Amino acid sequence: MFIPITKATEILKAGGIVAIPTETVYGLAGNALSEKAVAKIFAAKERPFFDPLIVHIAEFADIENLATEIPKNARILAEKFWPGPLTLVLNKKEIVPSLISGGLSTVAIRMPKNKIAIDIIKQTGFPLAAPSANMFQHLSPTTAEHVLQQLGNRIDGIVNGGPCEVGVESTVLGFEEETPVIYRPGAVTKEMIAEVLGMKSGEQGMGSNFQLPSPGMLKKHYCPNTPLCLGVPEVVPLNSGLLAFGEMPKNAGSFAELLNLSESGDLVEAAANLYGMLHKLDSLGLSKIFAVKLPEEGLGVAVNDRLTKASG
Numbered sequence: 001m002f003i004p005i006t007k008a009t010e011i012l013k014a015g016g017i018v019a020i021p022t023e024t025v026y027g028l029a030g031n032a033l034s035e036k037a038v039a040k041i042f043a044a045k046e047r048p049f050f051d052p053l054i055v056h057i058a059e060f061a062d063i064e065n066l067a068t069e070i071p072k073n074a075r076i077l078a079e080k081f082w083p084g085p086l087t088l089v090l091n092k093k094e095i096v097p098s099l100i101s102g103g104l105s106t107v108a109i110r111m112p113k114n115k116i117a118i119d120i121i122k123q124t125g126f127p128l129a130a131p132s133a134n135m136f137q138h139l140s141p142t143t144a145e146h147v148l149q150q151l152g153n154r155i156d157g158i159v160n161g162g163p164c165e166v167g168v169e170s171t172v173l174g175f176e177e178e179t180p181v182i183y184r185p186g187a188v189t190k191e192m193i194a195e196v197l198g199m200k201s202g203e204q205g206m207g208s209n210f211q212l213p214s215p216g217m218l219k220k221h222y223c224p225n226t227p228l229c230l231g232v233p234e235v236v237p238l239n240s241g242l243l244a245f246g247e248m249p250k251n252a253g254s255f256a257e258l259l260n261l262s263e264s265g266d267l268v269e270a271a272a273n274l275y276g277m278l279h280k281l282d283s284l285g286l287s288k289i290f291a292v293k294l295p296e297e298g299l300g301v302a303v304n305d306r307l308t309k310a311s312g
């Protein structure tokens, strides 16, 4: 199942689908310009067609083939954060299959930072559509083993690039006129975007509540099989697990399993550990998982978003 880059490139060129590492999470990649390959991705994930995919490119120039126009702020942000965990939603050109964009007139584009991902895009010679390599609504994969568990028998191969560095998905950002709107909080934070654009965070349409009607903004998402609740209960149910952050709660000893996203309270470390620890807790046959919310700042915003959605 684990295949070298050359084999992955071959399969992609032949219209197949393979999981590849990125710096955020593993993606399930296929030729973004092939309706057939894109359809295979939706089928493998059992993802509904209304939830659009991100197109991954290797060079800024690739954007010209995909988007009809590039707002000034999009250019500034791409220059600053690409390659990296920022996805820009732009008006799409006809060449982009409408299957990718769920029938919207826009397309989401990002340039990943992972060298393997970039090499594969360059070697195939076409952009890659790649949603996270998990079954629809389930936990995102941050290791090749996570992908194997969920999708092993549904896809044509997995390129093992080790654990993902960042650990949460990219920030998805669109534009209304020139104003940036965050559709999904991610590794590039609102504060970072505001600073680069010389805006005050929270100003105007800076997507302060992430409530924009984007098809991917489902309330239930990123779910483990074990029920997940936010917060620490006073009375701890039998055989439940705790995903903590920083200092342990007083009743920590009552949980059957304990994992800490970051003992030192580091938000970057917490994001990198998020999915790995959720996969681990989910594999233990617990009755329930309780998760502590992080401070609502920096990467904590993205982690809280995923935990809230994981709690359904």
Ligand code: TXA
Pocket (backbone or CB within 6 Å): 022, 024, 025, 026, 027, 028, 051, 052, 053, 054, 085, 087, 089, 101, 104, 106, 107, 108, 112, 130, 131, 132, 133, 168, 169, 170, 171, 172, 183, 184, 214, 215, 216, 217
């Ligand atoms: O970090 C990431 O973004 C990873 C890696 C593999 O690149 N990919 C990822 O893809 O998380 P996925 O498909 O799991 O999430 C894509 C998100 C969804 O919430 C989707 O609704 C949103 O991007 N999206 C895609 N195209 C869009 C569009 N045209 N307008 C608004 N939102 C869009």
Ligand code: MG
Pocket (backbone or CB within 6 Å): 131, 132, 140
């Ligand atoms: Mg996903």
